[in-house]
Amino acid sequence: MLSVKNLEVVYQDVILVLKGISINLPRNKVVALLGANGAGKTTVLRAISGLLDIQNGKITKGEIIYDEKNITNSNPSEIVKMGVSQVLEGRRIFSEITVLENLKLGAHTNTQNFEKNVERVFDLFPLLKSREGNIAGYLSGGEQQMLAIGRSLMSEPDYLLLDEPSLGLAPKLVDQIAELVLEINNLGVSVLLVEQNANMALNISDHAYIMENGTIVMDKNSLELKEDEDVQEFYLGLNSNSTERKSFRDVKHYKRKKRWLS
Amino acid sequence: MTFFIQVFIEGIALGAVYSLVALGFVIIFKATDVLSFAQPALAALGAGFICYFATEAGINFWLSLLIGIFLTGAVGLLIERTVLRQMVGEPVFSVAVITIGVDILIRTFLDDWIGDEPRFLGDSFTSYGNFGSFSIGEFNFKYLEMAGLFVAFIVILLLNLFFKKSRYGLAMLATSFDQETALAQGINVGRVFGLAWFIGGLLAAIAGFVFTGGFNTLTQLSFVLALRALPAVVIGGLDSIPGAIIGSLIIGVTQSLAGYYQYSIEEYFDINLGLGFSTVAPYIIMFFILLVKPEGLFGTKEVERV
Ligand SMILES: Nc1ncnc2c1ncn2[C@@H]1O[C@H](COP(=O)(O)OP(=O)(O)OP(=O)(O)O)[C@@H](O)[C@H]1O
Ligand SMILES: [Mg+2]
Numbered sequence: 001m002l003s004v005k006n007l008e009v010v011y012q013d014v015i016l017v018l019k020g021i022s023i024n025l026p027r028n029k030v031v032a033l034l035g036a037n038g039a040g041k042t043t044v045l046r047a048i049s050g051l052l053d054i055q056n057g058k059i060t061k062g063e064i065i066y067d068e069k070n071i072t073n074s075n076p077s078e079i080v081k082m083g084v085s086q087v088l089e090g091r092r093i094f095s096e097i098t099v100l101e102n103l104k105l106g107a108h109t110n111t112q113n114f115e116k117n118v119e120r121v122f123d124l125f126p127l128l129k130s131r132e133g134n135i136a137g138y139l140s141g142g143e144q145q146m147l148a149i150g151r152s153l154m155s156e157p158d159y160l161l162l163d164e165p166s167l168g169l170a171p172k173l174v175d176q177i178a179e180l181v182l183e184i185n186n187l188g189v190s191v192l193l194v195e196q197n198a199n200m201a202l203n204i205s206d207h208a209y210i211m212e213n214g215t216i217v218m219d220k221n222s223l224e225l226k227e228d229e230d231v232q233e234f235y236l237g238l239n240s241n242s243t244e245r246k247s248f249r250d251v252k253h254y255k256r257k258k259r260w261l262s
Numbered sequence: 263m264t265f266f267i268q269v270f271i272e273g274i275a276l277g278a279v280y281s282l283v284a285l286g287f288v289i290i291f292k293a294t295d296v297l298s299f300a301q302p303a304l305a306a307l308g309a310g311f312i313c314y315f316a317t318e319a320g321i322n323f324w325l326s327l328l329i330g331i332f333l334t335g336a337v338g339l340l341i342e343r344t345v346l347r348q349m350v351g352e353p354v355f356s357v358a359v360i361t362i363g364v365d366i367l368i369r370t371f372l373d374d375w376i377g378d379e380p381r382f383l384g385d386s387f388t389s390y391g392n393f394g395s396f397s398i399g400e401f402n403f404k405y406l407e408m409a410g411l412f413v414a415f416i417v418i419l420l421l422n423l424f425f426k427k428s429r430y431g432l433a434m435l436a437t438s439f440d441q442e443t444a445l446a447q448g449i450n451v452g453r454v455f456g457l458a459w460f461i462g463g464l465l466a467a468i469a470g471f472v473f474t475g476g477f478n479t480l481t482q483l484s485f486v487l488a489l490r491a492l493p494a495v496v497i498g499g500l501d502s503i504p505g506a507i508i509g510s511l512i513i514g515v516t517q518s519l520a521g522y523y524q525y526s527i528e529e530y531f532d533i534n535l536g537l538g539f540s541t542v543a544p545y546i547i548m549f550f551i552l553l554v555k556p557e558g559l560f561g562t563k564e565v566e567r568v
Binding site: 051054055076079080087088101106151 | 351429432433435436439440441442443444445446447448449450
């Protein structure tokens, strides 16, 4: 089990973003982490995989436990070696080099099983096999997401952290991603799925957490959550029309751009 | 025409050696986002090490050459670990100033050891053939220059192999593309930084030897030769490996041609270009290229902000 216990995270020494968060990711489960933009979902993943430092963020309280081992503040290289791998928000493939070279980089900490793992990735994503010599930047958005997921599977993780894999993909591709997450889970990999697409995430997860403003506001079995009226209204958009949801996405993109410029 | 070809080839050979310094600069910048102005001092230091081992310590020259090159790489690594690791995340400009400090510090110690008299490096390039040169038909070449061209060629091939085929070469490329994503793959970015400086040191030392071997000798001003690789980097683009090589060749050929044809140009235009014209000429080329392409011939737009 991968557990986050009472985690507090601060950016730039002053911006308190996580205010005591606890999350459990049991073995062989899919757990969803939902919430609006800026709730702190990505920050949770960064804290787990040791990527806060580069963002000038710090864990000020709480701990992260990997099968009884305290891995709080371990460096990302150790964490990947241990078996936790994160797919960053926005795919972030290395676009100047080939698909295969991207996969090789995913296998940086695990070179001895390269052949076996690359086979496994090509089984999951046959499309990548036919493109293995192509420059990754020329792949379509969906293909790039698959490459990003495939790349992080190359380290043979026990726990996979997925940050908004459906972002910006057409509905048909979102379904495909959902199926893939289940398939990966069936291979014995536990998945922590961060999503804006609550509907998809609740359909494929066993358990779900909803975050608001740096705290967990709901912590329930995914089926139960789907039935919850508040969740239906605010996250599944059952009472709002679809154009509204679309504009929500645009706001998100705008926010993100602004954040990176500053 | 024969004369022109010979001068041109000399320029290429000179440029190839400049490219070693320029490549060190670019590799460090790409991997760590640091503009390293310590490369000239590292080049002189490499020559100093070789000279010390081959002449004062009395070790076989070729062995001294190897030791000197690796020791300079180690110094590069040490600089990264002790000085620059503290500066990660600081503005590019402040870090660049720190490297100038490192450059001056190294040269202060080195100059003290070199003294006022030029030092021979203990190699035998002075004694090969006719004053260290040989002839093919009408052409006359210096052994050391041609060795420099050959070594630069091999080094560039090896670097290419390193980036394409080795685990850490690929990791270094990844780090230069996107540091956060590299970290997420479990790449030890600190190690990549150190490795970039180690390679920067190796390359500087190799160039340092070619600049000071044979009759060239090591003096307190030898670092200036490596400093001339700087316009090459600016011409090629700070973050481009092919750019560093092509920029260096442009500089080398310009300098060589300007040196040999200065008199004819002066006569033709009836002007006086002054003593250091051949060393100023590369800067003139740099100026015109930057007017047209401010990011250098092969640089990416992003670097403009630096
Ligand atoms: N590097 C950073 N420095 C300072 N503040 C940050 C940084 N990264 C994120 N934040 C802030 O922390 C809060 C949480 O951000 P985070 O990216 O974790 O949210 P999120 O739930 O992933 O949002 P989104 O759905 O938009 O990806 C936001 O208010 C954001 O502006
Ligand atoms: Mg996010």
